[in-house]
Amino acid sequence: MSSPNGCFRKIRNLRVRPVPEMEFCFVYTRKPPTLYTLNASAWLVLELCDGRSFRRLKSAFAEAVEPLMSPEDAENYLSATLRDMLKMGIIENLAATARGRRRASEKGDQAS
Numbered sequence: 001m002s003s004p005n006g007c008f009r010k011i012r013n014l015r016v017r018p019v020p021e022m023e024f025c026f027v028y029t030r031k032p033p034t035l036y037t038l039n040a041s042a043w044l045v046l047e048l049c050d051g052r053s054f055r056r057l058k059s060a061f062a063e064a065v066e067p068l069m070s071p072e073d074a075e076n077y078l079s080a081t082l083r084d085m086l087k088m089g090i091i092e093n094l095a096a097t098a099r100g101r102r103r104a105s106e107k108g109d110q111a112s
Helices: 040-048 054-065 071-088 094-111
Strands: 007-010 015-019 024-029 034-039 050-053 091-093
Touching: 007 094, 024 040, 034 040, 040 050, 040 054, 040 071, 050 054, 054 071, 071 091, 091 094
Parallel strands: none
Antiparallel strands: 007 050, 007 091, 015 024, 024 034
């Protein structure tokens, strides 16, 4: 995921329960019903997923974790975390979601 297209945001109906004193948060998804624990860095990525593009996410994340991570390490961490969160169903890529809706609509039009 070197330079993904689209913008990333939390899924709807996501439940986030911060535990700042332990530097993590719990995240609950309804479909499928699953509880995840995110460390502080992954939690930051989740909070930055507010509809931003990958470029804007990369910039904001790198700024937040500097000097703890080099820009290259920050980008690698961000890419891996986004990929994992997409697989877990915690966030969505708005470009991919729009493509899926268009395909479903086209299939519906063909069936008519």
